[in-house]
Amino acid sequence: MIHDNAIIDPMARLASDVRVDPWSIIGADVEIESGTWIGSHCVINGPTTIGRDNHIHPFNSIGGIPQDKKYGGEHTLLTIGDRNVIREYCTFNRGTVQGGGITKVGNDNWIMAYAHIAHDCRIGNDVIIANGTTLAGHVLVEDYVTLGGFTLIHQFCTIGAYSFSGGGSAIAKDVLPYTMVAGNHAKPYGINVVGLKRRGFDSATVQKLREAYKIIYNRGNTLDKALLELEDMASEGDGIGRIIDFLRHSSRGVVR
Known part of the structure; x- marks a missing residue:
C-alpha cells in the first residue's frame, strides 16, 4: 500500500492498510490509522496523528511548524480525526505552547483546496471549508x-455551530450559532434557514431562532436586554440556550 517512491521515516507509525502514493514524505513522530489514503506529493511532519478513513489528496502540507514568531521549537501537536476529506494544496500547522500546544481537526469534515488551518485552531465535526479559506491562529470552528470560498477569519474568533459565511467574507468578530454572515467586514444576514433544514431542524425551531435573531439584531436592544428576553423564551432543545451561552462567553464580541 506504500509506493516505492514514497519516503517514510522509520519512526513513523502507519497502520498496515494505509495507502501512500508516490513522492509523498511522511516524517518521524507521525501516526496514521487504518483506512487512510495519502495522495502523491504530500508532506506530513510530526508530531501529527491522523485517524481512520481520511482522504488526503495530493500536494498537501500537514503538520508544519506554526507560522508564529514566538515558536521556539517546542513539542506541539496536530491531530486530525476520522473520515475527513482534505483536498489539494492545503496547509495545516501544529500548535504553539501559548495556545495550548495543539491544533485539532475533528471528524467528517470536507476541506477544499488551498485552505489554511493555522496554529492552535480547533475544527469541530461535519464542517465544510470551501476553497481558499484562511483561518488565523486560535480560531474555533x-x-x-x-465557510464559503475565500473566507478570512481573524485570530481568536469563534464561529458558532450551524452558521454560514458567504464567499469572500472577512470575519473579525465571533459569529453567532445558526446565523449567516457575509462581506468585508462581515455583517449578519439572518438565520441559516436552508442549512438548518438540511440538518433536520423543524419549522417551529427555525421560526423560534428567527425570533431570537430579531431580538438580538433588529429591535435596538442592548446585549443585556436581549439576553433577558432570550432567557424568557428559551426552552430545552430549541437552540436558544446555545445562543445565550455563546453571547455570554464571546471574547471578541459578535458580528453586528
Whole structure:
C-alpha cells in the first residue's frame, strides 16, 4: 500500500492498510490509522496523528511548524480525526505552547483546496471549508459550520455551530450559532434557514431562532436586554440556550 517512491521515516507509525502514493514524505513522530489514503506529493511532519478513513489528496502540507514568531521549537501537536476529506494544496500547522500546544481537526469534515488551518485552531465535526479559506491562529470552528470560498477569519474568533459565511467574507468578530454572515467586514444576514433544514431542524425551531435573531439584531436592544428576553423564551432543545451561552462567553464580541 506504500509506493516505492514514497519516503517514510522509520519512526513513523502507519497502520498496515494505509495507502501512500508516490513522492509523498511522511516524517518521524507521525501516526496514521487504518483506512487512510495519502495522495502523491504530500508532506506530513510530526508530531501529527491522523485517524481512520481520511482522504488526503495530493500536494498537501500537514503538520508544519506554526507560522508564529514566538515558536521556539517546542513539542506541539496536530491531530486530525476520522473520515475527513482534505483536498489539494492545503496547509495545516501544529500548535504553539501559548495556545495550548495543539491544533485539532475533528471528524467528517470536507476541506477544499488551498485552505489554511493555522496554529492552535480547533475544527469541530461535519464542517465544510470551501476553497481558499484562511483561518488565523486560535480560531474555533464549531460543528456543522459552512465557510464559503475565500473566507478570512481573524485570530481568536469563534464561529458558532450551524452558521454560514458567504464567499469572500472577512470575519473579525465571533459569529453567532445558526446565523449567516457575509462581506468585508462581515455583517449578519439572518438565520441559516436552508442549512438548518438540511440538518433536520423543524419549522417551529427555525421560526423560534428567527425570533431570537430579531431580538438580538433588529429591535435596538442592548446585549443585556436581549439576553433577558432570550432567557424568557428559551426552552430545552430549541437552540436558544446555545445562543445565550455563546453571547455570554464571546471574547471578541459578535458580528453586528
